[in-house]
Amino acid sequence: MKIALVHDYLTQRGGAERVFELLCKRFPHADIFTSLYDPERTIDLRDRVVNTTALQSIPGASRHFRLFAPLYFPAFRLLELEEYDLVFSSTTSFAKAVRTRDDAMHICFCHNITRFLWDTQTYLRGYKEYQMLSPLLEPIFHQMRKLDLHYASEPNIYVANSSTVAERIQRIYDRPASFINYPIDGSQFEFSAQKEDFYLVSCRLLSYKRVDIIVEAFNWLGWPLVIMGDGPERERLESIALENITFIGHVSDEERTRLFAKARMVIVAALEDYGLVPIEANFSGTPVVSFGAGGVLDTQVPGVTGVFFNRQSPEALHAALIEASQCDWDYHQIRKHALSNFTESAFFQKLDQFLIQTLDSSTADQLGLNTPSLA
CATH class of the missing domain: 3.40.50.2000 (Glycogen Phosphorylase B;)
Known part of the structure; x- marks a missing residue:
């Protein structure tokens, strides 16, 4: 079974990146994809190969990644993931848009809806650039909201980090979501x-x-x-x-x-x-x-x-x-x-139990879910 792990961008180290790091640990042989990758500023993936989009070739893109927001959806759509049987996307915005094979399973770990699109004033009011450029940005955001809703239909299954985020996914994207509380160190x-x-x-x-x-x-x-x-x-x-x-x-x-x-x-x-x-x-x-x-x-x-x-x-x-x-x-x-409830091992146990309940028995067997956890 071929597995792909996809994250919005690996240019910082935050809570979403920490969860993606756990997915990488749980599936050590999966291929990794992201839009932009800066190994000096994000999670330690050691010797894992990280596949990026065309945005990676733009000078300074990894440090000014927020400026490229309108380009992420098309960048993720161009990723070649047809050979993968199981795709995990880890996202607050864009990675859910990846194109998968019709019979593949796409599970989205959605850490939040796209906040800068759906809660714009709260999310961006601290950025002076937004206040100055909002008359120009709002028409772009309007089109991006349409795309966000469209691509929210791509994943087969949503997993949130809390019941609050699960409710938000249901309300904005009209998709049901389970939730698994994420761990801390x-x-x-x-x-x-x-x-x-x-x-x-x-x-x-x-x-x-x-x-x-x-x-x-x-x-x-x-x-x-x-x-x-x-x-x-x-x-x-x-x-x-x-x-x-x-x-x-x-x-x-x-x-x-x-x-x-x-x-x-x-x-x-x-x-x-x-x-x-x-x-x-x-x-x-x-x-x-x-x-x-x-x-x-x-x-x-x-x-x-x-x-x-x-x-x-x-x-x-x-x-x-x-x-x-x-x-x-x-x-x-x-x-x-x-x-x-909130250790790494507790997270892996909840994740494995969720996958056992979600995937067919053959897929679960191929992932080793009926044997002791790989974590």
């Missing part, structure tokens, strides 16, 4: 049952992260809060924060690990599609107080790993913090939850 976090007297926020200081809610709630409570991270909202947030709140900006990996392990709780006020910070807290044995929508609904267990608040308001967060402070947390159970 838990070895980067250390467990501690000895908590110190401070609460922790870890995020970029952007408006949608709603750190203003957290600051106001802790102003009322007077409890010690440490805010880790930087961004355009920092100056405004510092101006309204009382002396019990400390902004520490960026810190070393070692210090970040220590803070996650020692914090009494980690606070998350944003609506995240998936959200890694709550899982990182759980690996550290630390409970989470989070806005109860989005990815946390898949990753957190109320009363076991954390507490939800149902409105993005300081009053709702204040009530949740009081509730959480009265809980008798089992820090070992919190970490066990993370180890059971």
Whole structure:
């Protein structure tokens, strides 16, 4: 059986690239395809051959990959994948457009819908270039939305990273999607049952992260809060924060690990599609107080790993913090939850089970799914 793995572009290292790295590990003999490849700036594929599109020959394309958005759909359509029996595309935008053989199986790991097309203002409002060029770009985006909907029909099966993204795929693309929660590297976090007297926020200081809610709630409570991270909202947030709140900006990996392990709780006020910070807290044995929508609904267990608040308001967060402070947390159970659900091995087990349920028995046998995992 010939397998192809396809990713939008390998020019950075983010969550989507981490999942593609896991697919490459799970299928070590599969051929790899992408539009642009910069081995110095992305995941380590070692000696694997990476097949690219014609865009790779454009000088500077890998560093300015966002500028080539209108060219990706035609570039992926030109890839030669007719010889492959099973194709996995890993995408937030374009790779789902690959042309496959009629009897081939195309499984799309869709990390999100194409956000710059379907949530343009939210996704691009921070880019000055978009604000200046939006009258010229919007007609192009209009045509690209039509293509995005058309090519969304190409995959046979969709897999999302959370129920929130699965719902979005259904709503925008009119395609059903299963979901498998993606793992993190838990070895980067250390467990501690000895908590110190401070609460922790870890995020970029952007408006949608709603750190203003957290600051106001802790102003009322007077409890010690440490805010880790930087961004355009920092100056405004510092101006309204009382002396019990400390902004520490960026810190070393070692210090970040220590803070996650020692914090009494980690606070998350944003609506995240998936959200890694709550899982990182759980690996550290630390409970989470989070806005109860989005990815946390898949990753957190109320009363076991954390507490939800149902409105993005300081009053709702204040009530949740009081509730959480009265809980008798089992820090070992919190970490066990993370180890059971969000490790690399847990991901491979879920992936294999999904493929067994999805593929015919002959294909599953050829992939070795009825034998111990290759991972």
